[in-house]
Amino acid sequence: MNSKLMKGHLGLRLLFVLGIAFLSACSSEGQQAENNGAKAAAAPSTAHISDSSKTRSDSTKAVAAKPGKDSTATADSAAREPEFVVKDEAASKPGAILPHKRIVAYYGNPLSKRMGILGEIAPEKMLNRLDGEVKAWQAADPSTPVQPALHLIFVTAQGSPGKGGMYRLRMSDHVADTVIAWAARRNAIVFLDIQIGRSTVEAELPRLEQWLKLPQVHLGIDPEFAMKNGAIPGRKIGTLDASEINYATQFLNDIAVKYNLPPKILVVHRFTQRMVTNYKNIKLRPNVQFVMHMDGWGDRVLKKSTYNTYIKREPVQYTGFKIFYYNDTKKKGSKLYTPKEVLALSPKPMYIQYQ
Numbered sequence: 431m432n433s434k435l436m437k438g439h440l441g442l443r444l445l446f447v448l449g450i451a452f453l454s455a456c457s458s459e460g461q462q463a464e465n466n467g468a469k470a471a472a473a474p475s476t477a478h479i480s481d482s483s484k485t486r487s488d489s490t491k492a493v494a495a496k497p498g499k500d501s502t503a504t505a506d507s508a509a510r511e512p513e514f515v516v517k518d519e520a521a522s523k524p525g526a527i528l529p530h531k532r533i534v535a536y537y538g539n540p541l542s543k544r545m546g547i548l549g550e551i552a553p554e555k556m557l558n559r560l561d562g563e564v565k566a567w568q569a570a571d572p573s574t575p576v577q578p579a580l581h582l583i584f585v586t587a588q589g590s591p592g593k594g595g596m597y598r599l600r601m602s603d604h605v606a607d608t609v610i611a612w613a614a615r616r617n618a619i620v621f622l623d624i625q626i627g628r629s630t631v632e633a634e635l636p637r638l639e640q641w642l643k644l645p646q647v648h649l650g651i652d653p654e655f656a657m658k659n660g661a662i663p664g665r666k667i668g669t670l671d672a673s674e675i676n677y678a679t680q681f682l683n684d685i686a687v688k689y690n691l692p693p694k695i696l697v698v699h700r701f702t703q704r705m706v707t708n709y710k711n712i713k714l715r716p717n718v719q720f721v722m723h724m725d726g727w728g729d730r731v732l733k734k735s736t737y738n739t740y741i742k743r744e745p746v747q748y749t750g751f752k753i754f755y756y757n758d759t760k761k762k763g764s765k766l767y768t769p770k771e772v773l774a775l776s777p778k779p780m781y782i783q784y785q
Contacts, residue, residue, distance in 0.1 A: 516747055516777075519716045525645065525692025527577055527619070528719045528748050528780050533695075534567050535579035535621065536560050537752075537785045539586065539601070540608060546785040547755060548580055553612050560616065563784060570769035578618040581697075581783060582609045585634055587625035587655035587663035597627030597663050598655075600634075606641050613646070621697060623650035628657050631674045635681050642685050648695040651678060653705040654725070669704050672711035679715045686717035695719045697750060697781060700740050701726035709744045721781045723750030727757035729764040730771070737775060750781035757785075 520526050527533065536556060538546025547556060564576045584606060588597045606622060613620045622641060624634050631651065641647045653670035655663045675698060682694040700706050700722055714720060722745070726736040733751075741749050751772050758766055772779060 520693035531577040537581040581621040584622040585624040596629040625655035650697040672708040683715035699725040720747040751779035
């Protein structure tokens, strides 16, 4: 690493450190005030990436319909329900991943050990652990091949305005290049995830074209940190409208056409009603596959309730399900969802993310 690059990384890490105390404090208060849905997923992550998810209240409980016991779906209960029929013009195109493969992703940021498994442990150890999850999912559903993935939080929400006043921090090119190189070791795909703060989807996407033009790189958007009306990340849960999401799907569709690529995938996080508005107006594109991703943490009863309330009841195309290695087991006696249990949900998630 040259001196200029090293200096840039040291400065970035310093920014990360400075924000930890602030975000940890404000996110706990903000989540209690919001009190409108499932648990928050990641910290408003920055390179100063604090794990504010550990301090947030268990707002998933506000969603659950007073469950008395572990009502985790079973194969029998799922069999009694009609399967949601996915309409996907892109699925028949060469190189399309969904629904031909199930994606199993590790999430986080390599500059933080507190934002997710992707950065929590050494790269090779992390990849070896991902190998184990891939094998477990393949064993649970032998009929569907598993596609490994790394999901990088690339634009991270901030608890302070920063130089541009946008309450977000853009990672360096080196961070994206590093994660893409890690992924190549396992023939894994990559998602670049954006937490826009007070910026906009339209302002953040153009820079990402240099990576999105690669066939193995896809996009994630986290509405939790898309702030409106002067709100600060970590104090309130953000929101995105269908019109903003439609800009992203069109952007991806245009890239796929411009560079003659296989279909792109867009993952949108969700765990409350207001995080995504006017979902019926989300436009499906011929070269884009859409995943609405259940991003709440809690015990299995609460996670199932969140999935049914915000993903199953408002379907768009494909569905995703997140598993938190730590937060999902915070409640005494709680256990992680197993692949078999997740597959008993209806519709069956085609994108699985571990944090």
